Amino acid sequence: MSTDDKRIREFAYQIWESEGKPEGHEARHWEMARKLAEAEALAPKKAPKAAGSKTAGKGTDSKAPAAKPKAPAAAKAKPAGAAKVVPPGEKSRREKSPAPPRKPPAN
Structure with missing residues (x-):
């Protein structure tokens, strides 16, 4: 299986x-x-x-070793924004319908 798959x-x-976890929506999810x-x-x-851009104003030696590179993105288990995907036309569970307008207080 390729990385893309x-x-x-x-x-x-x-x-x-x-x-x-709905049933019967596999084709839509895959697409x-x-x-x-x-x-x-x-x-x-x-x-x-x-x-060296972070250390330029700190008075350090210009021959200092560069910082270690971060781990590759493929090493992450799940991207942070991926769980927020909501198909067009569907509301997420967290969305609430707007509140009805309030009536003015009776005097």
Whole structure:
């Protein structure tokens, strides 16, 4: 299984969980997951920060070793924003309908 297939599977599972684990919506979840994975692959990567930019004003030696790079994104278990996916036209469980207008107090 390719990395892309694994990512699509992760997205589909997260969508399924976020919708309350409904039955019979597999095709829709897979299609949404495939689109999310494609968008993620096409998104521009963040540019690396210039080495030494954090220490420039601190008076440290310019030959100091650079900071260790962070772990790759693939090492993360789940992306933070993925659980918030709500299909168009569907309300999330946390959304509430607007409150009815209040009546003015009787005098």
